[in-house]
Amino acid sequence: MPPARIVGAICASVPDADVGAFGLGIPYEHPLGHRGFTHSLLFAFAFSAFATFAYRRLARKTPSARVVFAFLLICLASHGLLDAMTDGGKGIGFFIPFDNRRYFLPFRPIHVSPIGFELAGDVLWSEVKWVWLPAALITLAGKFLGPRLRRYESTRRDAQGSPNHQSE
Numbered sequence: 001m002p003p004a005r006i007v008g009a010i011c012a013s014v015p016d017a018d019v020g021a022f023g024l025g026i027p028y029e030h031p032l033g034h035r036g037f038t039h040s041l042l043f044a045f046a047f048s049a050f051a052t053f054a055y056r057r058l059a060r061k062t063p064s065a066r067v068v069f070a071f072l073l074i075c076l077a078s079h080g081l082l083d084a085m086t087d088g089g090k091g092i093g094f095f096i097p098f099d100n101r102r103y104f105l106p107f108r109p110i111h112v113s114p115i116g117f118e119l120a121g122d123v124l125w126s127e128v129k130w131v132w133l134p135a136a137l138i139t140l141a142g143k144f145l146g147p148r149l150r151r152y153e154s155t156r157r158d159a160q161g162s163p164n165h166q167s168e
């Protein structure tokens with residue numbers, strides 16, 4: 001079983017499996033079309049629940065279901081949110097099947113990637129600037145703060161005395 005962060009990365013790219021809809025003749029605007037149902041909040045919840053269940057069955061040692069679910073939900077929902085910050089396409093169906101309208105966020109600095117593999121330099125640069133750099137900063141902050149927070153927590157616990165020792 002791959003580590004949780006790889007599962008998270010796979011989950012974050014699952015919504016774009018919907019480009020297969022074009023091959024089936026489903027138009028972009030259709031609720032099942034590109035950036036439709038697989039980019040909705042309902043799909044993010046349902047797929048994270050399924051992936052959490054599968055991951056906890058297959059992986060030997062995992063964090064609690066709540067932690068895995070929250071992590072995978074953030075991974076999945078971030079896909080639609082980031083797509084909604086791109087400057088192309090027809091919007092995201094966040095609320096499909098309850099509301100089939102497509103939405104964008106008011107802030108759209110990311111150039112939309114062409115469907116296919118020809119990545120233009122400025123498209124790549126806008127992703128580096130608005131997605132990869134912030135993600136790298138968050139990762140670094142986590143690496144830096146995580147051990148410090150854990151150490152702080154354990155010294156605080158030691159200072160309070162663990163309940164097992166108090167009874168002695």
Ligand SMILES: [Zn+2]
Nearest residue numbers: 015016035083
């Ligand atoms: Zn997408």
